[in-house]
Amino acid sequence: MERMARMTVRQMWAAKLAGKPLPAGSAPPRTMASEQAALVLRPRTAFVGLVLGIDPSLRGTGLVLVDFAAGRQPVLLRCQTVRMAAKVPMAVALGEIHRAVAAFLDGAEVRHVALEQTIFVQNFQTAQILGAARGAAISAAALRGRPVFEYAPLRVKQAVVGAGRASKEQMARTVMALLGHGRTLAPDEADAAGVALCHAFTWRG
Numbered sequence: 001m002e003r004m005a006r007m008t009v010r011q012m013w014a015a016k017l018a019g020k021p022l023p024a025g026s027a028p029p030r031t032m033a034s035e036q037a038a039l040v041l042r043p044r045t046a047f048v049g050l051v052l053g054i055d056p057s058l059r060g061t062g063l064v065l066v067d068f069a070a071g072r073q074p075v076l077l078r079c080q081t082v083r084m085a086a087k088v089p090m091a092v093a094l095g096e097i098h099r100a101v102a103a104f105l106d107g108a109e110v111r112h113v114a115l116e117q118t119i120f121v122q123n124f125q126t127a128q129i130l131g132a133a134r135g136a137a138i139s140a141a142a143l144r145g146r147p148v149f150e151y152a153p154l155r156v157k158q159a160v161v162g163a164g165r166a167s168k169e170q171m172a173r174t175v176m177a178l179l180g181h182g183r184t185l186a187p188d189e190a191d192a193a194g195v196a197l198c199h200a201f202t203w204r205g
Contacts, residue, residue: 045204045205046068046070047068047112047199047200047201047203047205048068048069048070049067049068049109049110049111049112050065050066050067050068050077050108050109050110050111050112051065051066051068051110051111051112051113051114051196051199051200052064052065052101052104052105052110052112052113052114052141052146052196053065053066053114053115053192053193053194053195053196053197053199054101054113054114054115054116054137054192054195055115055116055188055189055191055192055195056097056115056116056130056133056134056136056137057130057133057188058084058090058093058094058097058129058130058132058133059083059084059085059086059093060081060082060083060084060188061081061082061097061100061133061137061188062079062080062081062082062186062187062188062189062190062191062192062193063078063079063080063081063082063100063101063104063189063192064076064078064079064185064189064192064193064196065077065078065079065104065108065110065196066179066193066196066197066200068200073178073179073180074178074179074197074200075179075180076179076181076193077108078104078107078108079185079186079189079192079193080100080104080189081186081188081189082096082097082100084096090129090132093133094132094133094135094136095136097133097136097137097140098136098137098139098140099140101136101137101140101141102140102143102144105140105141105144105146106144110146111146111147112146112147112148112149112199112203113138113141113146113147113148113149114148114149114150114151114195114196114198114199115134115137115138115148115149115150115151115195116150116151116152116153116156116191116194116195117150117151117152117153118130118131118134119152119153119154149199149203151195151198151199151202155198155202156171156194156195156198157171157194159197159198159201159202160174160175160178160194160197160198160201161174168187168190168191171190171191171194172184172185172187172190175190175193175194175197176190178197179193179197
């Protein structure tokens with residue numbers, strides 16, 4: 001039954017990306033897994049607008065602005081990696097992250113901001129650093145009244161690639177294919193784009 005559900009999800013996902021109606025009888029049996037897949041693949045209302053995807057990190061925050069419109073492929077409008085050298089003090093790095101996010105938000109009518117959740121960290125110090133970087137990014141959005149949404153890495157991979165165990169290379173290739181982007185995105189930018197796509201694909205307005 002699990003194999004059948006996975007095959008059906010792939011078929012539904014392919015139809016969604018192609019803009020085609022789902023074939024009759026394609027819905028999987030009503031199991032918990034199939035209902036979760038339905039939430040991912042069939043949002044109540046298609047998302048329309050600009051999404052700022054953020055992959056926060058103290059030394060390399062990825063920022064991607066994606067435009068979602070009904071009836072066409074998502075379009076990547078702008079991307080940036082906020083790189084901070086190791087010698088730059090933490091407070092200065094956090095200020096630069098805040099400033100960069102603010103510049104994206106002030107330069108466009110961003111509807112939503114999407115970030116990847118931090119699920120596992122190696123130690124307490126790393127958790128503090130990641131938390132500070134996330135806070136710098138989120139505060140910029142909060143001060144401008146933009147709604148912020150957070151997604152677990154597993155959910156992002158499932159929504160974009162269709163497999164929770166997808167590699168970073170698979171994610172990057174799929175993201176660029178979905179965006180029709182010609183050049184290779186930097187790793188942090190590809191992750192940020194994945195979060196933006198996940199938000200638009202799974203958002204339920």
